[in-house]
Amino acid sequence: MAHVSGGSAVEQLSPVHEALSDVIDSEAFVPRLLALLSNALVWRESMLLRGEFGLGTNDWRVLSALAVRPGITATDVSEFLVMNKAVVSKAVNVLMTRNLITSTDGPRGSRNLFLTPPGVEMHDQMLPISLAGEDILLSQLSPAEATQLRVLLGKLMAQIPRLADETT
Amino acid sequence: MAHVSGGSAVEQLSPVHEALSDVIDSEAFVPRLLALLSNALVWRESMLLRGEFGLGTNDWRVLSALAVRPGITATDVSEFLVMNKAVVSKAVNVLMTRNLITSTDGPRGSRNLFLTPPGVEMHDQMLPISLAGEDILLSQLSPAEATQLRVLLGKLMAQIPRLADETT
DNA sequence: GAAAACGTGTTTACTTATAAACAGCCTAGT
DNA sequence: ACTAGGCTGTTTATAAGTAAACACGTTTTC
Numbered sequence: 001m002a003h004v005s006g007g008s009a010v011e012q013l014s015p016v017h018e019a020l021s022d023v024i025d026s027e028a029f030v031p032r033l034l035a036l037l038s039n040a041l042v043w044r045e046s047m048l049l050r051g052e053f054g055l056g057t058n059d060w061r062v063l064s065a066l067a068v069r070p071g072i073t074a075t076d077v078s079e080f081l082v083m084n085k086a087v088v089s090k091a092v093n094v095l096m097t098r099n100l101i102t103s104t105d106g107p108r109g110s111r112n113l114f115l116t117p118p119g120v121e122m123h124d125q126m127l128p129i130s131l132a133g134e135d136i137l138l139s140q141l142s143p144a145e146a147t148q149l150r151v152l153l154g155k156l157m158a159q160i161p162r163l164a165d166e167t168t
Numbered sequence: 169m170a171h172v173s174g175g176s177a178v179e180q181l182s183p184v185h186e187a188l189s190d191v192i193d194s195e196a197f198v199p200r201l202l203a204l205l206s207n208a209l210v211w212r213e214s215m216l217l218r219g220e221f222g223l224g225t226n227d228w229r230v231l232s233a234l235a236v237r238p239g240i241t242a243t244d245v246s247e248f249l250v251m252n253k254a255v256v257s258k259a260v261n262v263l264m265t266r267n268l269i270t271s272t273d274g275p276r277g278s279r280n281l282f283l284t285p286p287g288v289e290m291h292d293q294m295l296p297i298s299l300a301g302e303d304i305l306l307s308q309l310s311p312a313e314a315t316q317l318r319v320l321l322g323k324l325m326a327q328i329p330r331l332a333d334e335t336t
Numbered sequence: 337g338a339a340a341a342c343g344t345g346t347t348t349a350c351t352t353a354t355a356a357a358c359a360g361c362c363t364a365g366t
Numbered sequence: 367a368c369t370a371g372g373c374t375g376t377t378t379a380t381a382a383g384t385a386a387a388c389a390c391g392t393t394t395t396c
Binding site for chain 1: 342343344345346347348
Binding site: 027028029030031033034035036037038039040041042043044048082130132133134136137138139140141145148149150152153154155156157158159160162163164166 | 332
């Protein structure tokens with residue numbers, strides 16, 4: 001082991017601490033697994049959508065929201081997708097410019113958003129790409145396992161409010 | 169339903185398309201669940217660590233890597249944590265400035281990184297916060313379920329290379 | 337009916353992430 | 367020895383995300 005110059009250093013933690021912190025970056029630490037999986041999915045989707053359609057993941061998310069909930073407002077999209085208002089605003093701008101969505105004036109200065117026919121076409125082309133991500137990820141799971149995974153993740157989702165509470 | 173002004177719009181997709189795209193933002197779509205869970209965890213950890221110690225999640229990640237692998241280089245940390253080189257470089261800078269880590273000169277102009285005693289102390293204070301995130305998330309799972317979750321996520325992890333391959 | 341409060345969406349300033357270019361150093365080959 | 371290439375880690379430029387401030391119009395409230 002190299003000589004330590006310019007200050008004291010610790011080359012070995014106590015066994016207890018090492019055992020604990022070993023977990024953090026191991027394959028057993030769920031938060032790390034979730035982060036790596038999510039990052040890989042987003043990265044893939046971003047690459048494919050940008051490359052083939054010149055749209056970002058946020059644009060795609062908004063487009064997909066309007067496919068399911070035609071006529072909702074930007075604020076609704078923001079809540080529905082758990083997405084920042086500014087991000088939605090920019091995505092709406094992009095989609096408007098490319099004539100993929102239109103809007104009608106709603107109450108209180110709001111605007112109801114709709115897909116245009118080209119928007120529907122674009123949506124139909126993007127959707128399979130997005131769905132394929134899940135297919136690839138789950139391809140080694142049996143149907144029963146896939147179901148169980150969703151059940152377990154659902155239970156985890158229920159704990160999100162407790163994570164947020166802790167910071168207050 | 170409001171009148172559509174300034175262009176044609178589509179208020180309703182075909183049943184087939186609607187049924188498909190409905191999945192994307194539903195509780196059954198695994199990529200979305202993973203993203204929401206991961207974001208919530210990172211958000212919580214970021215808030216707590218920044219608030220209590222003035223360090224970001226990247227600083228913490230690097231610190232934890234050095235606790236498990238004392239003496240590794242910045243490049244090693246980058247690979248170990250699947251983290252951008254630039255991010256590691258900045259984190260190392262922060263940690264150096266605060267005397268939480270030291271370095272010794274290694275081969276080829278590399279530097280071996282070590283925790284200092286204050287770094288170990290900081291690590292011991294931060295670790296429980298990080299571990300608590302997982303505890304909260306898994307708190308409604310039985311031990312058997314928790315194990316199964318890790319197994320399933322492990323199978324998903326094995327598919328990450330296939331996600332990356334698709335973009336080439 | 338004027339003033340305050342609210343809800344809409346946009347803009348701004350700031351932070352963070354990403355990838356490519358870069359400079360320095362060592363090694364290897366000729 | 368001297369050049370070419372391959373490492374290290376840093377810097378830079380660009381893109382993306384975040385939160386607060388903002389402007390505008392519409393309700394309320396007195």
